[in-house]
Amino acid sequence: MNRGYQGSSRRRFPVITGQGEAAQLDRFLIDADPSLVASLRQEERRQRRRRIRSLALLLGFAVGVWLLWLATGLARDMGSARASQAHRLLAEGRELILEDRYDEAVARFALAVRLAPDLADAWAELGNCQLHNYQSQLAAKNLRHALALEPDNARALDGIGGLHLRRGEEREAEEAWLRGGLDRQLARLYLLEGRFPDAASRLATLLDRSPGDAMLERMAEAARSRRVEPGLRSLLEPEPAGLSSWADLGWRLSKERRFEEAAQAFAKALAEFPYDVNALSGMGSALLALDRVSEAKDYFERALRLDNDHALSLNGLAQCLKGEGRTVEAIAVWQGMSKLYPGVNYGTPGLAWTYFELKDYRRAALYFARLVKRYPYDSRMIDALNVAVENIGPTPTY
Numbered sequence: 001m002n003r004g005y006q007g008s009s010r011r012r013f014p015v016i017t018g019q020g021e022a023a024q025l026d027r028f029l030i031d032a033d034p035s036l037v038a039s040l041r042q043e044e045r046r047q048r049r050r051r052i053r054s055l056a057l058l059l060g061f062a063v064g065v066w067l068l069w070l071a072t073g074l075a076r077d078m079g080s081a082r083a084s085q086a087h088r089l090l091a092e093g094r095e096l097i098l099e100d101r102y103d104e105a106v107a108r109f110a111l112a113v114r115l116a117p118d119l120a121d122a123w124a125e126l127g128n129c130q131l132h133n134y135q136s137q138l139a140a141k142n143l144r145h146a147l148a149l150e151p152d153n154a155r156a157l158d159g160i161g162g163l164h165l166r167r168g169e170e171r172e173a174e175e176a177w178l179r180g181g182l183d184r185q186l187a188r189l190y191l192l193e194g195r196f197p198d199a200a201s202r203l204a205t206l207l208d209r210s211p212g213d214a215m216l217e218r219m220a221e222a223a224r225s226r227r228v229e230p231g232l233r234s235l236l237e238p239e240p241a242g243l244s245s246w247a248d249l250g251w252r253l254s255k256e257r258r259f260e261e262a263a264q265a266f267a268k269a270l271a272e273f274p275y276d277v278n279a280l281s282g283m284g285s286a287l288l289a290l291d292r293v294s295e296a297k298d299y300f301e302r303a304l305r306l307d308n309d310h311a312l313s314l315n316g317l318a319q320c321l322k323g324e325g326r327t328v329e330a331i332a333v334w335q336g337m338s339k340l341y342p343g344v345n346y347g348t349p350g351l352a353w354t355y356f357e358l359k360d361y362r363r364a365a366l367y368f369a370r371l372v373k374r375y376p377y378d379s380r381m382i383d384a385l386n387v388a389v390e391n392i393g394p395t396p397t398y
Helices: 002-010 020-029 036-099 101-113 120-132 136-149 154-166 170-181 183-193 196-209 214-225 230-236 245-255 259-272 276-289 294-305 311-323 326-342 349-358 363-375 380-388
Strands: none
Touching: 036 101, 036 170, 036 230, 036 276, 101 120, 101 154, 120 154, 136 154, 136 245, 154 170, 154 183, 170 183, 170 363, 183 196, 214 230, 245 259, 245 276, 245 380, 259 276, 276 294, 276 311, 294 311, 311 326, 311 349, 326 349, 349 363, 363 380
16 A cells, blocks of 8 residues: 555656655645735736836836937927027018118028027128118117027127217227228228228238228328318218117108108107207208208208308208209209218219109209119119100200
């Protein structure tokens, strides 16, 4: 029986023959506690869930990284598109400035800074355009913003210097232009100040870089002769502006054709600075637009007593003379301006339209041709030139 039992034992439980850990393991596998087995199964399920959660977290992290990369790429592409559009607007604005369409140019530059607020050039172009558009306070703010983004931005320093020169702050203008390495502007300043050797040294460098530049050659001749003739001075001096913010506002309102308000602003400017030539001329221009010819003429004459070559006031005086029916005298003033300030000047439109009205088409065509060359998109002038050319005949007497 003993043998039979042993044989049976080997057939049914062949693994329970040894001693030690292997035997204990076999015995555990045969006689496992049901609660322990359930516990092990729960642990296995927990481990499986942990593995699933880990895998889900890993997949989520990978998806998040991919989405972040995608979003960054899209933002980069959008930023690039905005910058490209801003540069296109800057180019359009510069073209509009060449046509003296400053309000439209300001709108282009303002949109450019909204699209690319970190682009210093956009702020500089906006500020410079506002400076020419008689918006000095806004110009100063935007030019300084450009310099905050890019401290050595040449366009912003050019504008800041121009703003100082307009206000009569020559030293500050010089500092800005020296900082920007703007030799042309420095030469201009030195000629206006009579610092001819300083101007000559700057102009020599400029002429080496740009031989054949007619304006530079004219400036160099002035430096050599130590004399700035009135026609050149008119090109070098800053654009008309008064000595106070009221005068600046007056010019701005005049551009907007708000002449009553402009006259009020100029009156306040003259209360502060009664000998401000540009404010006197601005007041005359506003009154002339309101058809108050005799009052306007008085302001132009006061300005000319202070500066007898003041181009704006000469033009205003001629317009007043024409308004009084003294056309021949008006033509004489404008022709004097033409000699004093060669090329297109404030008086050129007056001569062109006056000769046109007198049916002196030969002379009208001469002046309209100059204007069309300067303003190639002005359809009214183009049409007048065509009519004048078609009707050229004997020069009438008057």
